[in-house]
Amino acid sequence: MTIAGTKVRVEDKLYQNRYLVDSGRPHIIVRPHDKPSANLLALTYVCPAKCYELNDKGQVEITADGCMECGTCRILCEKGGDIEWNYPRGGFGVLFKFG
Amino acid sequence: MIEQFDAIVVGAGMSGNAAAYTLASQGLKVLQLERGEYPGSKNVQGAIMYANMLEKIIPDFRDDAPLERHLVEQRLWVMDDTSHTGIHYRSDDFNEAKPNRYTIIRAQFDKWFSRKVREAGATVLCETTATELVRDGNGKVIGVRTDRAGGVVFANVVVLAEGVSGLLGTRAGLREMPKPETVAIAVKEMHFLPEEVIGQRFGVKGDEGCVIEAVGTISRSMAGLGFLYTNKESISLGIGCLVSDFAATMESPSALLDAMKNHPSIRPLIAGSEVKEYAAHLIPEGGYRAIPQLFGDGWVIVGDAAQLNNAIHREGSNLAMTSGRVAAEAIIKVKSRNGPMTKANLALYKTMLDDSFVIKDLKKYKDMPALLHTNSSNFFDSYPRLMSHAAQTFMRVDGTPKIEKEKNTTAAFINARSRWGLVSDAVRLALAWR
Numbered sequence: 029m030t031i032a033g034t035k036v037r038v039e040d041k042l043y044q045n046r047y048l049v050d051s052g053r054p055h056i057i058v059r060p061h062d063k064p065s066a067n068l069l070a071l072t073y074v075c076p077a078k079c080y081e082l083n084d085k086g087q088v089e090i091t092a093d094g095c096m097e098c099g100t101c102r103i104l105c106e107k108g109g110d111i112e113w114n115y116p117r118g119g120f121g122v123l124f125k126f127g
Numbered sequence: 128m129i130e131q132f133d134a135i136v137v138g139a140g141m142s143g144n145a146a147a148y149t150l151a152s153q154g155l156k157v158l159q160l161e162r163g164e165y166p167g168s169k170n171v172q173g174a175i176m177y178a179n180m181l182e183k184i185i186p187d188f189r190d191d192a193p194l195e196r197h198l199v200e201q202r203l204w205v206m207d208d209t210s211h212t213g214i215h216y217r218s219d220d221f222n223e224a225k226p227n228r229y230t231i232i233r234a235q236f237d238k239w240f241s242r243k244v245r246e247a248g249a250t251v252l253c254e255t256t257a258t259e260l261v262r263d264g265n266g267k268v269i270g271v272r273t274d275r276a277g278g279v280v281f282a283n284v285v286v287l288a289e290g291v292s293g294l295l296g297t298r299a300g301l302r303e304m305p306k307p308e309t310v311a312i313a314v315k316e317m318h319f320l321p322e323e324v325i326g327q328r329f330g331v332k333g334d335e336g337c338v339i340e341a342v343g344t345i346s347r348s349m350a351g352l353g354f355l356y357t358n359k360e361s362i363s364l365g366i367g368c369l370v371s372d373f374a375a376t377m378e379s380p381s382a383l384l385d386a387m388k389n390h391p392s393i394r395p396l397i398a399g400s401e402v403k404e405y406a407a408h409l410i411p412e413g414g415y416r417a418i419p420q421l422f423g424d425g426w427v428i429v430g431d432a433a434q435l436n437n438a439i440h441r442e443g444s445n446l447a448m449t450s451g452r453v454a455a456e457a458i459i460k461v462k463s464r465n466g467p468m469t470k471a472n473l474a475l476y477k478t479m480l481d482d483s484f485v486i487k488d489l490k491k492y493k494d495m496p497a498l499l500h501t502n503s504s505n506f507f508d509s510y511p512r513l514m515s516h517a518a519q520t521f522m523r524v525d526g527t528p529k530i531e532k533e534k535n536t537t538a539a540f541i542n543a544r545s546r547w548g549l550v551s552d553a554v555r556l557a558l559a560w561r
Contacts, residue, residue: 070377
């Protein structure tokens with residue numbers, strides 16, 4: 029099974045969800061880095077929404093639009109300074125229909 | 128004009144709603160902050176709701192709460208790649224006038240609970256993210272900063288019901304960030320099926336429901352649990368494992384869930400379903416040893432934010448509701464004798480909680496998280512495989528003399544864990560359980 033294959037399926041899963049995206053104001057920011065730390069790299073697998081991806085320079089980037097606000101990345105990477113983590117502004121972000 | 132509240136409750140999940148309802152129904156002036164568009168829109172749970180703990184807050188909740196099914200059957204499955212060994216308990220005694228446990232859908236249940244909170248007199252402010260605690264010169268918490276314009280609100284006490292990954296308590300240094308080895312990440316899908324199909328597949332009628340919880344190779348040697356809960360017209364299906372295990376193995380939660388759905392024991396139960404949501408949430412797993420300081424000058428902390436989750440019994444929302452209620456009752460007592468909301472006075476909350484099942488249960492299992500988390504490949508992989516192999520050897524009739532089969536099974540256990548390993552696992556498990 030390829031990572032790409034997994035990614036497509038996660039996007040399909042997220043397609044079922046409701047979001048109100050706060051355009052231009054991402055609630056999570058990856059700090060600039062040359063080489064990702066082990067935990068930051070792990071997010072490219074562990075983030076349940078697959079928000080984290082490696083770019084062609086080997087750095088980790090985030091697209092937070094599909095974020096389910098679980099906090100896994102915060103647990104793994106906030107303390108080490110890899111990411112800046114906040115909740116979305118009130119009303120924005122994921123809107124669970126069932127939860 | 129600055130408006131002063133008796134209490135601000137941060138969060139409208141189980142613990143926050145229990146606290147806000149209890150405070151408001153005793154006449155306190157309560158403001159509740161919720162960052163979601165509506166209460167429940169950010170909340171995720173399996174979900175099983177335990178009636179007793181809600182009855183203590185809203186005794187007649189059955190009249191109008193959105194309940195899915197009451198549970199009459201529970202199955203615990205130990206799985207390897209192609210099999211499951213099950214312990215099932217089903218009883219008609221659970222078909223009672225006031226059933227003990229229900230499946231619920233949190234977004235719907237939380238809307239109902241929040242309506243009760245508003246009816247009790249609390250002000251509920253949605254679409255408002257609390258960003259920071261406000262403290263006076265002595266460090267006493269006196270209010271909450273929000274992301275609304277001019278958004279500082281003041282109160283005599285702040286109830287932090289902000290959930291496992293809440294920002295305020297960790298940013299103010301009132302509690303530590305949960306560590307990767309004390310939280311699990313769980314993912315869940317909602318599989319919709321006609322009511323009668325669910326009835327047929329699980330052998331239940333009417334509002335009867337069934338729960339399956341599964342451990343074994345589905346968690347790929349990580350400390351984890353899979354679950355399947357029947358709702359009226361849907362099945363909640365999910366799996367969760369420790370964040371530290373995911374980080375170490377670089378497994379993907381969504382791939383784990385997909386593999387579980389394809390397990391030959393699970394696949395037929397959800398065949399033909401329509402998936403309408405994919406959710407993820409952290410679950411506190413650290414148990415008693417991970418509970419932070421629960422109170423201070425002008426604040427108390429309740430529910431998941433306080434790591435009040437019994438991972439062994441998969442109970443969380445009832446500990447959340449109870450801690451929210453107990454914190455509110457402590458605040459009401461302090462207020463009734465005109466006491467200030469100081470650390471010394473709010474210690475009453477901990478005294479009362481220590482005396483409840485919440486802390487007693489967590490204390491009982493205080494050594495279980497460490498045991499299961501440090502031996503996950505034995506408990507979640509080796510033993511499930513051995514158990515399945517033993518069961519299959521026992522049942523398969525192939526002309527091998529029974530004495531030889533027994534010898535082979537015993538040898539398989541000893542090969543996998545050694546005599547000493549088996550004995551020490553059993554002793555450690557017994558000690559941790561005691």
